[in-house]
Amino acid sequence: MLAITALALVRLRNLFAVAMLAGIYSLLSAGLFTTLDAVDVAFTEAAVGAGISTILVLGTLALVGHEQKKARRSSVIPLVVVVLTGSILVYGTLDMPPYGDPANPAHHHVAPHYLEESEHEIGIPNVVTSVLASYRGYDTLGETTVIFTAMVGVLLLMGGLRKRENSGETDAETRESEDASGSGPVPTHGGSGTDPPKADGKKTHGEGDAHGG
Amino acid sequence: MEDRLILRVGAKILIPFILMFALYVQFHGDYGPGGGFQAGLIFASAFILYALIFGLDTAKRVLPLGFVWFCGALGVWIFAGVGVVTLVMGGEFLNYDVLAHEPEHGQELGILLVELGVLTTVFGVMVAMFYAFAGRRQVR
Incomplete structure (x- = not known):
């Protein structure tokens, strides 16, 4: 199923269908992960691949x-x-230990310790969570930082940090009041929908200049 | 899509349940599959659905852009802050044992806080990315 979907992805030229098929591919992978008993991974795959990225x-x-x-x-x-x-x-996988063999090195390093002791040491039943958040806390902190960095990168690339959208002024004002109060107040004046079209045109023009220069 | 009655009503019915499910995933992560990352994604998708149905401007009035950016940074801050607190309380960085009298309770509390940080960051980042992509279309 995965192979068929992948081939269809390559052959198709309509990008809308490609996006949908990519979502289906992710969902199928999530099913595969579920059958491999990796429900946490499957959950993430379904949420990221089939949801947000689509x-x-x-x-x-x-x-x-x-x-x-x-x-x-x-x-x-x-x-x-x-x-x-x-x-x-594929040549590299030939050296790998057989799938599911209890004698695999992966099952003899720290995995037995996590599986047997995490209930006492951490006190929560889900081993995946205790490994992610406690034993491997540094990694998860780094991962969170990576996500944050991704946001900064996207905003820099997509121009979200510059005040050149239609609602740029509204956003800036909201942000200021945001920082002051810490909660999410509604902007006091009307939304960007009420901005005069003249101002919009001017800003779009300014954006073009920014691109040119 | 602001004039589609079925979509509007359907979204209004669905969104509270999506948010509730996100919180369930967040707080049930200790016992079953799930955790901050998935919960943040689900939480974000609820607001993205809202923005798709009711328009970007309405969504930005509910969830201002600055607040979303603030969330993205706040989560990392919470996570690292827990680490600093454990340092101050006499443990290693991100060693939650010292957060409570019993090491186990400390671990549970630490994991809860850390997952909250992950949730906040993922939620903020996803909504901010969506705003960035969707807001681009309005410029044209």
């Missing part, structure tokens, strides 16, 4: 259009690279 891709499609352009260059070299990389990866 919405973000659709948001991007609304900006760039729904049809993929026809490729001009031949795809022989990329195909060779992909096949080569794939075969190297």
Whole structure:
């Protein structure tokens, strides 16, 4: 099923269908993870892959259009690279210990300690949570920081940090009152929908300048 | 999509349950699958649904852009803050044992706080990203 979906993803040229199929692919992967008893991973995959990223891709499609352009260059070299990389990866898996073998190294390092002792040491039944939040707290802190950094990157790239949207002034004002009070007050004056169109045009023009310069 | 009655009513019915489910995932993460990351995503998706149905401007009035950015930073701050608190209370960085009299309770409290930080960051980041992508369309 995953392979069929992946092939369809490659063949399709309509990006809207591709976004939907990518979501389906994620959902199928989530099912696969569930059958492998990794419910936490499956949950994350379903929420991220099938949920949020589909919405973000659709948001991007609304900006760039729904049809993929026809490729001009031949795809022989990329195909060779992909096949080569794939075969190297498959070759790498030949050395791996057999799947599900209790004698695997992964089951003999810290895993027995976590499985047997986390109930006493941490006091919560879900081992995944105790590993994530307590034993591997540094990693999770780093992960959270990565997510935060991703937000900063997206805002820098997409221009969310600059006051050039229609509602830019509203946002700036809201942010100021936000910082002052700490809760989420509603902006006092009317929303951006009531802004005069003249101001909008001016700002759009300013944005064009920013792009040009 | 502001004039679609079925979507509006359906979203209004669904959103409280989505938020509730996010909180369930958050606080049940100690016992079953789930945790701050997934809960943050579900929490964010509720507001993204709201923004899709009722329009970006309405959503920004409910959840101002600045507040979303603030959330994104606040979560990291909570997480690292827990670490600093454990340092101050005499343990290692992010060693929750010292947070309460019993090490187990300290661990539970620490995990709760840390997951809350993850939830806040993920929620803020996802909604901020959605705002960034969706707000772009209005400029054109």
